[in-house]
Amino acid sequence: MVKALRWAGYGLAGVAGLAVLAAAGVWGMSAYALSRTVEPRPEHIVMAGASAARGQHLAQTATCLDCHGQDLRGSKFLEEPGLATLNAPNLTLVAAKASDEQLAQAIRQGIGHDGRSLFIMPSSTYAAFTDQEVSDLIAFIRSLPRGGSELPKMTLGPIGHIGVALGKFQTQPALMARYREHPALDVGPQHVAGRHLAMTICADCHASDLTGQEVKPGTVSPDLTVVGSYDKAQFAALMKTGLPPGGRHLQMMKDTSRNSFSHFTDQEVEQLFGYLQARAARLQARSASTS
Ligand code: HEC
Ligand code: HEC
Incomplete structure (x- = not known):
């Protein structure tokens, strides 16, 4: 009896020990992933021809704002105790240092x-932004008056650490390869x-190859082949108002449409529509020929 109890005691100690080891393992893997830095490549930007006005337009449509x-003074992105708290930083203050x-x-x-390495x-x-686009964005960031306060850096809760340890929550440098290897279909x-x-703006939410x-x-x-069933006016309405065909919500x-895509010029809306229709037609033809 005493012996059995003693064995049970060893068993429990073992389980508790394993739990501690597992927690330490998760912590270690997460700390390792977080501390890993990537050597940045040199950039080839040309500030001489940069335009803050073009940069502002891009900051609106590319959802930066x-x-x-x-005013680029930062805002709370995520506040889930246990998971993470993460702010989009105040870029007017970052620009003063960077x-x-x-x-x-x-x-x-x-x-x-x-x-x-940045998250989110x-x-x-x-x-995929061109040198010109990045230069315009930087000119816009630098054109804004400095102000506001610095927001705290990211903190992870236990679930956040598990997510990082398991590779579910990855830094942007770690995600780059996926975007390079699965780009949006080239239709000419x-x-x-x-x-x-589509690759620089829609892919963030609709996946690198736009398949949703x-x-x-x-x-x-959804896969952006849905645009194959839209007409031009319906697509323009979605971009301007966020309302899809058929009065759905x-x-x-x-x-995102109201805040950002409503700033697209008519020409940009046409370019996007033309591409997404051609992509949908190409993919439909492909699946018809294989089935
Ligand atoms: C989905 C939200 C989101 C969008 C859209 C977004 N950012 Fe960010 N940005 C963040 C977050 C969050 C961080 C901080 C990440 C971290 O600390 O790991 C960040 C960091 C940055 C930094 C780095 C600051 C530093 O500390 O060096 C710059 C510069 C920046 N963003 C510029 C931009 C520009 C320009 C755009 C648009 C082209 C943009 N961001 C769009 C969320 C976003
Ligand atoms: C911030 C994330 C985000 C971005 C960026 C984004 N989308 Fe979406 N989109 C969604 C989500 C999520 C849905 C599914 C409906 C919902 O939950 O609002 C959707 C739905 C759609 C639909 C289907 C609407 C329907 O008929 O049901 C179309 C078309 C679409 N998006 C086009 C685009 C285009 C074009 C872009 C780039 C200019 C884009 N989206 C960028 C998140 C996004």
Whole structure:
């Protein structure tokens, strides 16, 4: 009896020991992933021809202002105790400390001016921005008056650490390869501009190849082949108002359209529509020929 109890005691101690070891393992793996830095590549930006006005337009349509705030003074992105708290930083204050090169590396490579690999900031889609576009964005950031306060850096709760340890919650440099390896379908030179808009702006939520994905638990974005069933006026209405054909109610897409895509010029809307229709037609023809 005593012996049995003693064995049970050893068993429990063993279980508790394993739990401690597992927690230490998760902590260690997460700390390792968080501390891993990536050496930034040199950027080739040309500030001489940069335009703050073009940069402002891009910051509106590419959803920068949606996350970093209308005046770029930062805003809360996520506050889930247990998971993480994460702010989109005050870029007017970051710009005071960071060089143009460092800002470009943050935007296109996902590496902050302090050398940290960034989370959430959609650099893996912005990686496709041209030198001109990045330069315009930097000119816009620098044109805004400095103000507001510095927001705290990211903190992870236990679930956040498990997510990082298991690779479910990845930094932008770690996600880059996926975007390079699964790009949006190329449908020819006449749709280069529309494809560029889709790859740099829509891909953040609709996946690198625009086939749709779970954006956050319970919210799924569709494959953008749906645009094949839209006419031009319906597509323009979705971009301007967030209202899809048939009077349905969208959620994340409605807010994103109203805040950001309503700033697209008519020409940009046409370019996107032309590309997404051509992509849908190409993919439909492909699946018809294989079935
Ligand atoms: C989905 C939200 C989101 C969008 C959209 C977004 N950002 Fe960010 N950005 C963040 C977050 C969050 C961070 C901080 C990430 C971290 O600390 O790991 C960040 C960091 C940055 C940094 C790095 C600051 C530093 O410390 O060096 C720059 C620069 C930046 N963003 C510029 C931009 C620009 C320009 C755009 C638009 C082209 C943009 N962001 C769009 C969320 C966003
Ligand atoms: C911030 C995330 C986000 C971005 C960026 C985004 N979308 Fe969406 N989109 C969604 C989500 C999520 C849905 C599913 C409906 C919902 O929950 O709002 C959706 C739905 C759609 C739909 C289907 C509407 C319907 O008929 O049901 C279309 C078309 C669409 N998006 C086009 C685009 C285009 C074009 C872009 C780029 C200019 C884009 N989206 C960028 C999140 C996004």
